Amino acid sequence: MTAVRCVDLCKTYRQGDENIKALDHVSIEIDAGGFVCLSAPSGGGKTTLLNAIGGLDKPDSGEVYIAGQRIDNLSKGERANLRLRQIGFVFQAFNLIPVLTARENVEFVMQVQGVPADDRGKKALATLEEVGLAGLEDRLPADMSGGQQQRVAVARAIVSRPALVLADEPTANLDSKTADGLIELFRVLNERHSTTFVIATHDQRVMSYAKRLISMLDGRIVDDIEQNAT
């Protein structure tokens, strides 16, 4: 089954007097349960593609399908609802809500989804335990290390068991040991729950874990290879 399908996506940004082609006729298909890395140098278009897949940004042309549903023509609210229920996000800068504890950060999305309070609490604790943060659930982000904060962000992304998790440079702010631990966690979650992971990165270690590596340059896919993950 196809988790993500992009057809002939184009996206151009205006930068000063110059038009920058962030996506130049990009077409890809990602199977459900895939563990895919999008690699590109800065400005290569990987974040733009990730944003288009996540419904955060609309392409100028082309089509985006998530689990068979076309999303590029949905309204702002419909795309927000899709992200809320079907897609988990992990960002480079963790981006936790600073005034909420680890557990509350994880619960927050579930509350918006309308999950009953009892279920929310149990699921949040179980997910935090799954990402290795048992006992730290009542800490505020400011009282946690970068790696711990990123794990909270991962817990937040997967707590609702989305079919798709999009991660944008998730290891950029982590030391190598913590980054290894995070990618290992991604892989375990990918295998345990068959969650599709699409990770935008230029971190070679992350790429080495991926089952499929899509390389981009100047908004175009220049390479797409299946590989044996380490």
Added chain:
Amino acid sequence: MILVFRLAWRNLWRHPRRTWLTIGAMMFSNMLLVFMISLQFGMYGLMIDNSLQAFTGHMQIQAPGYKDDQRMRQTVADIVPLSDLLRRELGSDDIAARASAFALVSSDERSYGIAVFGVEPEFEVNVSTIPGLIGEGRYLGDNAATEIVIGAALARNLRVKLGAELTLLGSGLDGSFAAAVVTIVGIFDSGLAEIDRSIVEIPLGLFQDVFYMRGAGHLVVINAPVIDDVAELQIRVNALLPAGHDLVVHDWDALQPGLKQAIRADISSSFFMYGILVILVAFSVLNTQLMSVLERTHEFGIVMALGLTPGRLAWLVLLETAIMGVLGLLLGALLGALVTYYFSINGFAYPGMAEMAAKFNLPARFFPQITVLTLLIGPIVVYLFTMLSALYPALRLHRLHPVAAMRAV
């Protein structure tokens, strides 16, 4: 406590000083509004009481048309038995009959045209402040005695003193010549030149004799225990009027329409000032919430990326404002109530007020009148404007794009 409320609450205390400053502005304005409105309503109460107690009373029984055209022939028959009946049935002594006529009053040296009022001395003291304003001598005593009380200005104009005799000349009810010689037993000083130079009072019994009233008078003045009781008392008085009498009962609003107009004008001007205060507070809230939204643009971008709609974020901002508003309302109303309560017991005065008030037979202090209305109207308006001012920052969120917002520092 639900998570969104917790989030809103904690967001407020990210910048405690800023939040307290905003809540402080609301508290101060709410406290000020509670006190000022309570004081204002207390003063209106006093204004109404003093204005009505001077002469008009809370209501009057008259012949139809007398209010607008005070002709001598428009009488209330058997007026003393009627006022006796009302006092007995209503269990109140704050009821007195009156009659009035225009006459020429003459001393040895001068003559002036004046309004002569025949009053029931025993009960007039309960419905008018004039008996309490006697500066020299005493008020009228016997209902049939040939006595008169006059104003200080008239005494000066007539060049007479206490104990002097005056001659009254006028027309009786039947058109005949009416005349009497009366002795000045008291001189009142109301501080109001018009009253002091143009009104005299004589006993009602004497008036009826001199002006051939045949037991009639012109009006019965009735005071209610408090002004709020007037409407109910008016119904009871109407029910007690003898069958077959063609009489009407006018309340104070009908008798002195200018009084309510003056109060309305004063309310309008003071509420304009209060409006400025409320708008200043609203701008303070607008500033706080706009800053708060702008500095959280990145964070809002994140939560939008997670699937929150701008509408939900707008509710979060409104909830934060609502929490601040409720805190400002409760604390401001509480402080305002305490300050107002203190002054409602001890009274409020400013330098020189006592001397001025004494001249007009007014109390030396104003007492704020604290009611649910005076306690809540100001803070509720502040709260509504506070919420209104948060609409702009909240609506700005609808224009927010998650990708652009996440780029914000």
